[in-house]
Amino acid sequence: MPTSTLPLRDIHLPDAxxxxxxxxxxxCVAVLIPVCIVLAVLLFKRLTRKTPVRVALALLKQIKQNAELSPQQKITELSILLRRVAISVSPVQEAASLTGDAWLHYLDSFLPSPLFSQGLGRCLADKPYQPANTESMNAQQLAELLTIVETWLNACAKSSKRRFNRV
Structure with a gap:
């Protein structure tokens, strides 16, 4: 049998x-890229958000350093600051309508000891509403009051973190 007459086929290449x-x-890459972008944006927003307590601590620092304010004006500013933070971190019905002793007990609820209802913080119940010409606090009492407010803000930040982490 001669080799030239074999019926051989040409080489077939596979399909592309x-x-x-x-x-x-x-x-997986198509799904993971948008998910990672969304998570990165949410993390960035969480890290850079200004919580009411952070803003309040910055305002408290401004109140401390403002030498133009009289002690009476500083007490009024502290009272406004505490009310704004309380309304921001608590339900409005819980904190907005409180006055007098109820307000001071609410402030004490964030602290381990009653610094507002039985301590120097008691002045926040009535001093902001007294005329400016009445007797005022001395510098040491005002410094102690500023420390009490700062302690309350820090305690409020810790309790609001726990409250928001439960949700």
Missing amino acids: ISAWPPALGWW
Whole structure:
């Protein structure tokens, strides 16, 4: 049998690899990239958000350093600051309508000891509403009051973190 008469076929190349459907890894990348972008944006917002307590601590620092304010004006500013923070971190019905002793007991609820209802913080119940010409606090008492307010703000930050983490 002669070798020249064999019926041989030409070499067949395989079909070109199709781009569709993509492999499983590409599907994972297509899903993970948007998820990572959304998580990065949420993390950035969480890290840079200004909580009411952070803003209040900055305002408290301004009140401390403002030498133009009289002690009476500083007490009024502290009272306003505490009320704003309380309304921000608590339900409005819980803190907005409180006055007098109820307000001071509410402030004490964030602290381990009653610094507002039985301590120097008691002046926040009535001094902001007295005329400016009445007797005022001395510098040491005002410094102690500023420390009490700062302690309350820090305690409020810790309790509001616990409250928001439960949600």
